[in-house]
Each structure stands twice: as structure tokens, then as C-alpha cells.
Amino acid sequence: MFGNNYGRDNRGNSSPVNEGEEYDVKIEDMGRDGDGIAKVEGFIVFVSGAKKGDEVKIKINSVRRNFAFAEVVE
Numbered sequence: 001m002f003g004n005n006y007g008r009d010n011r012g013n014s015s016p017v018n019e020g021e022e023y024d025v026k027i028e029d030m031g032r033d034g035d036g037i038a039k040v041e042g043f044i045v046f047v048s049g050a051k052k053g054d055e056v057k058i059k060i061n062s063v064r065r066n067f068a069f070a071e072v073v074e
Helices: none
Strands: 023-024 035-039 043-048 055-063 068-073
Touching: 023 035, 023 043, 043 055
Parallel strands: 043 068
Antiparallel strands: 023 055, 035 043, 055 068
């Protein structure tokens, strides 16, 4: 009935971002550690060194199930 996927979480590849990709985003908020927070198709991305209100190009460094980490590229 459940096949081979019983108990597994297959959402690992459902992120709209991938490691190494670049995006133009607007920083919407600040995280508690001082990182900027942007969203790509509703997916949360923590951006090191960005501040609320910044419009920046970012590069994705790491993708987790519910969020990603990125840095500003120039």
C-alpha cells in the first residue's frame, strides 16, 4: 500500500532553489543572528551580510529542507 517510500520524507528535492544558483532578491526581514531574510517562491533564504530593505544578487551556498543559506555576490 505504501510502497518503498513509507516513513521517508521525499520533500528533499522540492526546494525552488539549488546550491550554486544566483537570484535577485529583496531582503524582507532580519534573522536573530543578523542575517538578512529573503524569499524565493516563498522559500526562506538566509543571506549573510545583507540588511532589511537591500536589493541584492545572491548565490545559494547550502539548501536544507525548509530553508537555504546564501551570500551576496557582486
